[in-house]
Amino acid sequence: MSHKAGFINIVGKPNAGKSTLMNQLIGERLSIITPKAQTTRHRILGILNGDDYQIVLSDTPGYLDPAYPLHHAMMGFVKEAIEDADVLLYLIDASDSLNEDLTARVAKADCKKIILLNKVDTQTPEQVQAWMEKLNPLFPEVPFYAISALHNFNKDSFIDLLKAELPEHPAFYDKDALTDKPxxxxxxxxxxxxxxxxxxxxxxxxxxxxxxxxxxxxxxxxxxxxxxxxxxxxxxxxxxxxxxxxxxxxxxxxxxxxxxxxxxxxxxxxxxxxxxxxxxxxxxxxxxxxxxx
Ligand SMILES: Nc1nc2c(ncn2[C@@H]2O[C@H](COP(=O)(O)OP(=O)(O)OP(=O)(O)O)[C@@H](O)[C@H]2O)c(=O)[nH]1
Ligand SMILES: [Mg+2]
CATH class of the missing domain: 3.30.300.20 (K homology (KH) domain)
Structure with a gap:
């Protein structure tokens, strides 16, 4: 039986909903979630195992301009996640603005990408359309999905979509592991x-x-x-x-x-x-x- 495995890393601005998405996919409260920006300070792995696949998700701190050494370390985790991704999930908060620096980094990353416009429950269909028109030229031929990680999130079909993007590879972690953190x-x-x-x-x-x-x-x-x-x-x-x-x-x-x-x-x-x-x-x-x- 062939086996697929890979690193699927979630990046985005602070408060975009990265941890919410990760927890929805894993089905556990692995990452903490609050309404305040800069909640997540570490890279946290969440591992989804099946007979013929292993999806290693990474939740990361929100991308920001570092103001002190703690921030530099947090951005180190984000940069590492951009570099070692098999698939980058670029999560954009539809109720917020784009970070141009992060957008440019994702655009030039040498891996598969998926653009996720999150919090569409806060948007009108016209606003979602405007986002598509803005993002399309920035990420030509990159799959785009408008989602709400918080409301009516269709986890199973999303996992199927991620599985399809994984390379053929043996498992990286034990098949009963849920995370890398103690x-x-x-x-x-x-x-x-x-x-x-x-x-x-x-x-x-x-x-x-x-x-x-x-x-x-x-x-x-x-x-x-x-x-x-x-x-x-x-x-x-x-x-x-x-x-x-x-x-x-x-x-x-x-x-x-x-x-x-x-x-x-x-x-x-x-x-x-x-x-x-x-x-x-x-x-x-x-x-x-x-x-x-
Ligand atoms: N309306 C709405 N709110 C959402 C959605 N997804 C996440 N949120 C809310 O957005 C806030 C931030 O969510 P987090 O998951 O902590 O965001 P994050 O990107 O991990 O934030 P940092 O760790 O600070 O970078 C929380 O109050 C969530 O409940 C969504 O789809 N719709
Ligand atoms: Mg977070």
Whole structure:
């Protein structure tokens, strides 16, 4: 029996719906999703296995102009995903503008491409038509689909379409693998998601979560997490009056962790100030943000 396998990498601007699309295809909440831009900071693999195929999807951070070293590392993940793709899925938010730099990079990438206009539920048919007319000359002969990753997404027919684009190749990962990331990574992401959802302004962007203990017992998983912020004032905001802010965030995270791991969770959180961690390459390396240059 012939076997197909390949890397299908999703790229796009922040907030385009990349993680939403990835989770829909995998059928699990692998990537965290929030209404705020720059939610995803890593390249996260989601693996779809069948008897005769393996689709290795990559969710990536949104493409942006880097403002500090954390951003440089995030863009390193995107550039790597553009380079090693068998198929690039360029996801464009129909309610947003095009990023010209990313569009040019995708256009000259040496691989198969699919253009996906997302969030068409927010658009009139005339607006979708206008997008087609704009994108057609930029990507001649590249397949184009208008989708809504969030509403009435036809997962099965989309997976068939992706399968058809895969090269003949043996599986890259174990056939029962779902992702390349360890459980600790997903625990830290779930806590970060709740911080993104519960706090505004610069707080979500100033936080990083490190799991310092992850102990699985027969009936419970015990997790200790350190939340890093850049300044004392941010620590105060995060903890809140009499600890109410951190308690609310921790409760929401524990609830989500219990769903994800299918087990009771004991969660402890500590807040630590690490000045300028987003620019400290030694700390960034510890958190898995190796800088490309
Ligand atoms: N209306 C509508 N909203 C969508 C659709 N797809 C995603 N969204 C919303 O868009 C927001 C961003 O979604 P994400 O999946 O986190 O976007 P992302 O591209 O991964 O964002 P970053 O990780 O920040 O780069 C969320 O509030 C989603 O619910 C869609 O098809 N229609
Ligand atoms: Mg994302």
């Amino acid at each position: 459980e600790r990574f997903f625990a830290s992401e779930i806590i970060r998601e709740k911080i993104f959802l519960h706090y505004d302004k610069e707080i979500p962007y100033s936080c990083e979560v490190a799991i310092i203990e992850f102990k699985e017992e027969p009936k419970i998983i015990r997790i200790s997490a350190e939340i890093m912020v850049e300044r004392d004032s941010q620590k105060g905001i995060l903890i809140g009056h009499k600890g109410a802010g951190l308690k609310k965030t921790g409760t929401a995270a524990r609830f989500e962790l219990e769903k994800f791991f299918g087990k009771k969770i004991f969660l402890e959180t500590f807040v630590k100030v690490k000045p300028n961690w987003r620019s400290d390459q030694r700390l960034l390396n510890q958190f898995g943000y190796q800088n490309p240059s």
